[in-house]
Amino acid sequence: QVQLVESGGGLVQAGGSLRLSCVASGSTIRRYAVGWFRQAPGQEREFVAAIKWSGGSTDYADSVKGRFTISRDNAKNTVYLQMNSLKPEDTAVYYCAADGEFFRTRVTRDRYDYWGQGTQVTVSS
Numbered sequence: 001q002v003q004l005v006e007s008g009g010g011l012v013q014a015g016g017s018l019r020l021s022c023v024a025s026g027s028t029i030r031r032y033a034v035g036w037f038r039q040a041p042g043q044e045r046e047f048v049a050a051i052k053w054s055g056g057s058t059d060y061a062d063s064v065k066g067r068f069t070i071s072r073d074n075a076k077n078t079v080y081l082q083m084n085s086l087k088p089e090d091t092a093v094y095y096c097a098a099d100g101e102f103f104r105t106r107v108t109r110d111r112y113d114y115w116g117q118g119t120q121v122t123v124s125s
Contacts, residue, residue, distance in 0.1 A: 002027045002098045002114040009094060009119030012086055016123070020081040022096030022116060030074035033099040035112055036081045038092035038121075047109040048094070049081060059107045064090075086123045093118040 008020040022034060035050035049070040050059045058070055069082040079096060100113030 002029065002032065004096050004098060004114060004116035006094060006096050006116045006119040009121045011122045011124065014086060014088055014123055014125050016086050017082070017084045018086065018121060020083065020094055020096075020119060020121075022079040022081075024077045024079075024098065028074070029072070029077045029079065029098065031102040032114075033104050033107055033111075034070075034072065034079040035097050035099075035107075035109070036070060036079075037095045037097060037112075038090075039095070039118075040092040043092075045095070050107045050109065051079065052107050053099075053103055057107050059109065083121070086121075088123045088125045091121060091123050093120050 002024050003026045005023050033052050036048040037045050038048050039045040047061055051070045055072050067085045072079040095118045096116045097112035098114040099111050
């Protein structure tokens with residue numbers, strides 16, 4: 001069982017940057033792909049980015065491509081989401097999630113079984 005805790009959210013002006021962290025406990029995160037998702041008020045949760053267990057493959061939603069970067073440090077049991085050039089429409093609660101299958105060979109957008117509690121990101125205009 002993997003427990004995930006996000007941090008790094010906050011209030012930032014449009015054009016600014018934030019780095020979110022997702023720290024795992026209970027099990028090493030190095031065996032799992034990890035994804036970031038977000039949910040704005042009144043909207044469905046949506047995929048943001050994902051990284052393969054090895055770090056060798058990533059995937060991004062079109063809305064964040066070129067602005068956000070997902071990375072991982074398996075030695076620290078941590079996955080990061082660097083968010084640059086933030087826009088007001090990036091405002092949401094951001095969640096990290098771990099894939100339920102060890103060493104999955106490809107990154108997915110919908111195979112996540114373990115979720116953190118979320119961290120709020122607010123971008124002012």
